[in-house]
Amino acid sequence: IKIYADGADKVGILDLYAKPYIQGLTTNPTLMRKAGVKDYEAFARDVLKTVTTKPLSLEVLSDDFAEMRRQAEKLAGWGRNVFVKIPITNSRGESSVPLIRDLAAAGVQLNVTALLTLEQVRAVVGALNPEIASVVSIFAGRVADAGEDPVPVMREALTILRSQPKSELLWASVREVYNLIQAESCGCHIITVTHDILAKADKMLGMDLAALSLDTVRMFSRDAAEAGY
Numbered sequence: 411i412k413i414y415a416d417g418a419d420k421v422g423i424l425d426l427y428a429k430p431y432i433q434g435l436t437t438n439p440t441l442m443r444k445a446g447v448k449d450y451e452a453f454a455r456d457v458l459k460t461v462t463t464k465p466l467s468l469e470v471l472s473d474d475f476a477e478m479r480r481q482a483e484k485l486a487g488w489g490r491n492v493f494v495k496i497p498i499t500n501s502r503g504e505s506s507v508p509l510i511r512d513l514a515a516a517g518v519q520l521n522v523t524a525l526l527t528l529e530q531v532r533a534v535v536g537a538l539n540p541e542i543a544s545v546v547s548i549f550a551g552r553v554a555d556a557g558e559d560p561v562p563v564m565r566e567a568l569t570i571l572r573s574q575p576k577s578e579l580l581w582a583s584v585r586e587v588y589n590l591i592q593a594e595s596c597g598c599h600i601i602t603v604t605h606d607i608l609a610k611a612d613k614m615l616g617m618d619l620a621a622l623s624l625d626t627v628r629m630f631s632r633d634a635a636e637a638g639y
């Protein structure tokens with residue numbers, strides 16, 4: 411599985427870009443807002459001065475399909491490693507599939523984003539260009555938030571995507587370190603992980619569970635003592 415870093419904090423992006431185990435980067439408007447990005451173009455172009463050899467996904471912002479197309483073409487022009495993120499619908503719930511079909515036919519590298527259902531995967535797969543690399547991002551964490559197991563969804567999505575050999579399935583909206591294990595075991599091509607969960611994975615992955623249990627007990631004991639209980 412390829413691990414991408416999901417975030418919009420420039421220092422974090424550049425730090426993770428330099429790490430060999432990070433094979434790409436993703437961002438989205440919510441992450442940019444949280445990171446305090448004021449000027450999207452300035453931010454993206456600045457990041458792209460350093461991020462030149464690994465894929466970087468940048469999302470269109472408009473709700474209007476004609477404007478989304480213009481933005482997609484503009485974003486694609488900022489770097490050969492840019493993947494343009496197109497949400498599966500606009501915020502009125504209208505399907506982006508016709509736009510995805512046109513952009514894919516024009517050779518734009520796409521990351522189709524915010525998918526939660528297999529029906530959406532089926533609609534997208536027919537619109538992609540078999541000659542052009544693309545990414546299909548299923549928000550597995552949001553599927554799990556809704557009380558459904560994302561693993562069978564991802565497995566079935568992989569089967570559907572077999573007809574598009576240049577398309578990769580991305581496990582998005584990671585909630586915990588264990589999602590890395592799940593995504594790998596179900597055969598996802600990519601997982602994008604927020605900077606904080608990457609740091610947690612670095613520290614915790616493979617940790618001895620008895621030692622972790624002892625840390626937990628010590629935390630309770632320290633907090634009780636510090637609170638004066």
Ligand code: E4P
Nearest residue numbers: 416436437438582583584602
């Ligand atoms: C993926 O590319 C998205 O930016 C991200 O994983 C979304 O995660 P969320 O569901 O936590 O918003």
